[in-house]
Amino acid sequence: MSTPDLFKYNPNYPSVADLKKKAKSRIPKFAFDYLEGGCNEEVNLGKNETDFQAIELMPQYLKKYNGVDISTELFGHRYDAPFGIPPIGLQGLMWPNAPEILAKAAVKHNIPYILSTVSTSSIEHIAEVTDSKFWYQLYHPAKTTMRDDILQRLRDVNCDVLVVLVDVPSFGIRYREVKAGLSMPPKMNINNIFQACIRPTWSLKTLQHGIPEFATLKKYMEKGLDMSQLGEFMNASFDKRVEMDKIAAIRDQWKGKIILKGIVSEPDMEKAIALGADGVIVSNHGGRQIDAGESSIKSLIRIAGKYGDKMPVMMDGGVRSGPDIARAMACGAKFVFMGRPFMYGAAALGNQGGNHTIAMFKAQFRQAMEQLCCENVGALPATLIKK
Template identity: 60%
Template structure:
């Protein structure tokens, strides 16, 4: 695919996205929690990682192909789970799932996004991963897992970093819900974004499509918040993970690992992979940036479990930094949402192509022929 030369970086896509979507949607996408300290720490400390080139070493063409869980992907990165995607840009999960399938990279569907498990499977021919928010009732948990199995999802991702909802002042001010509270401020913001409004009318009001079978009909905003609080409990422990491990025959991944203790527990409980992540800086403002525990965890446990990373990654250079620091694979969330919000139906293809181009340039510059060799270029 030929890149759109107007948007040669994720930063350009972010600026265009800010102009295209209502303020409440952009602030939900762009913001962290509390004072955004860890949001910015994620990116800044990742970019402190430096790589060393070997210019006189013989070099063939760099390959981005990467094997993960027995599957060869065309690049070492995928699309992270993001909630409320259709609120930020109508039909965006469908756009991103198609793009991921076309480029042969993983797409992870969130429980609380606006596309169903079944639709994700249809668009990706059974290759979409599914991320489960842990339900309070075993019956609901079992039913959702059975649906993911029937949809042939190869990987189930469970979250450990949402024992509480992050304190996000912007979302509180904006009255963010599903659908958003239509205050005068929000109405004016919507009226100022005609393309977003047209696409929303075209595709219809976004809903939690995976959860629709379990939600009472005619639910208003107040009832929706109560339903979500009563239906999901984000606090994971051994007692909750063991039944999932017993039930799920595919690969099982724990997302939100930020300590060596949790990594060790994941290995003990028989999980296949971990995603070192701090939820994009949206949960614990006083926590570390993701790159810090990644390096320690990868060094200590990288030979025992698949170690992946998300949070703070915004470019092909950032992907190279994360892989050089020990991750076997990287995931990006905001970057893809900036892309699809900025460019609509071509945003997924453009963003994937952009990241591939940037990563390959870094590898060619380093004289690094495979992503597995990137750790050899890490300056410690």
């Protein structure tokens, strides 16, 4: 059986909705819009959450029950819970020092933390604060020299799990960001400066930790690069479309685990298997890339139903509670990731935000498991009410 939670959560914020409300009061509007927004009319963003509500689970109250174990084994490691913190770009914009806050909490609670290429902490710093217990998400570089150097940096710090992002062949058009004048990094126009001034804690923390920047990528940028040229640097430095030959080249030299993130179709899943991927994360990028697509949970149901016996099928998008984690696991997910809730937690509660949010989800998921009379996560699929 898994050990009791190491941290108790703050009873003033027992739900994601409570954390979101508090976070919104502490983050400047332009930064909150960057966190919160989806693409176009945000239809798919909404479906990510609402489609979970149609999934129903059936308890069996009278069967013999010996208690609950919410731990899960994945890639030879037993994690304390079947959920983790996904890659999130520009974390330090939404809350200063957020990558370190969340990475440290993940290690303490023995769950995965995935560092994004475009996060605001470097590979080496996150390796130091986690004792190399982290995963890394790769935006595919256009130049093989940069790709190979990033992979070598990961090997040097003993990072073993590489997550290759495949679902950004073009950048989604996000109306909130357009209206806010956001760029990479955000331009501090008059409106944005005013919004920062009325969020003094965020502003002071930003001064303390420094203006957010793409820390992992600094070594590849020309000295004296003007911040207005950063978008041009990103467009020139990364391949938006990641095809099979590029993944195959990584597979040839990367001896650790490779996960493909953004898989939503059967043809792509067949290619992932052919490439020798060790797992996939079904994801629609938090509703930020294609508004005409389906929700992540609907994609998961199809993909896990057909390929769940071939490799671990994980998912992110729309998970907002312990019962949602149970729903996803019942639908075939091996593991679940949720991004916005952890950023709400960091922004709402600062240094304790990561610990709080993980403990909250653990408590909610444990209660759902107990109510469903499931002794382990492997029993969850049997509770799914099929329609």
